[in-house]
Amino acid sequence: QVQLVESGGGLVQAGGSLRLSCAASGSIFSFNAMGWYRQAPGKQRELVAELTSGGSTTYADSVKGRFTISRDNAKNTVYLQMNSLKPEDTAVYYCNAVRGLLRENYWGQGTQVTVSS
Numbered sequence: 626q627v628q629l630v631e632s633g634g635g636l637v638q639a640g641g642s643l644r645l646s647c648a649a650s651g652s653i654f655s656f657n658a659m660g661w662y663r664q665a666p667g668k669q670r671e672l673v674a675e676l677t678s679g680g681s682t683t684y685a686d687s688v689k690g691r692f693t694i695s696r697d698n699a700k701n702t703v704y705l706q707m708n709s710l711k712p713e714d715t716a717v718y719y720c721n722a723v724r725g726l727l728r729e730n731y732w733g734q735g736t737q738v739t740v741s742s
Contacts, residue, residue, distance in 0.1 A: 626650070627649065627650055627651060627722060627724070627731040628649070628650035629647055629648070629649055629650075629720045629721075629722060629731055629732065629733035630647070630648045630720075630733060630734070631645060631646065631647050631718065631719070631720045631733040631734065631735065631736040632645070632646045632648075632736060633645040633646050633736060634718060634736030634737045634738045635737075635738070635739070636739045636740075636741065637710055637738075637739070637740055637741070638740070638741050639710060639711055639712055639740055639741065639742050640709060640710065641710050641740070642706070642707060642708045642709075642710065643707045643710065643738060644704055644705065644706050644707070645661065645704065645705040645707070645718055645720075645736060645738075646702055646703075646704055647659070647661070647702060647703045647704070647705075647720030647733055648700070648701060648702045649701045649702070649703075649722065650701075651701065652698075652701055653696060653698060653701050653702075653703065653722075654678065654698065655724055656678060656722045656723060656724050657677065657678055657723045657724060657725070657728065658675050658676065658677040658678065658722070658723045659675070659676055659696065659703045659720070659721065659722045659723075660672060660673070660674055660675035660676065660683075660694070660703075660720075660721045660722075661673040661674050661675075661694065661703075661705045661718055661719070661720060661721070662718070662719045662721055663714075663716035663717065663718045663719070663738075664716055664717050664719070664735075665713075665715060665716040665717075668716075670719070671685065672685055673685050673688055673692065673705070673718070674688065674692055674693075674694040674705060675694070675721075676694045676695070676696060676703065682694055687713075688707075688714075691707065691708050691709045691710075692705060692706065692707050692708070693705070693706045693708075694706075703720065705718070707738070710738075710740045711740060712740045712741065712742045713740075714738060714740050715738060715739050715740050716738060717735040717736065717737050717738075718735065718736050718737075718738050719732055719733055719734075719735045720732070720733035721733075
């Protein structure tokens with residue numbers, strides 16, 4: 626059973642930075658891709674950033690140039706560095722992992738990010 630545990634959320638002022646971490650219970654080499662999604666109140670969950678096993682990255686237009694996704698294979702951990710945060714970045718952030726030909730999806734429990742203006 627795959628477990629993803631997020632950490633690093635919190636309250637920050639606009640313009641500030643946070644780094645989210647997602648620790649996987651097994652080797653992240655087993656995943657086709659890992660990523661971060663977010664869901665704000667009353668809105669659908671949306672992709673923020675994704676990192677494939679081959680090293681390709683995808684970012685939502687709204688975070689390009691401000692957020693960076695990365696991984697530490699030795700720690701089985703994926704990170705999301707968030708800079709120049711804006712109030713509209715406020716949401717619950719979820720770690721996601723996709724594995725196998727059937728593209729099984731796994732989710733973390735979520736971590737709250739609140740950006741005050």
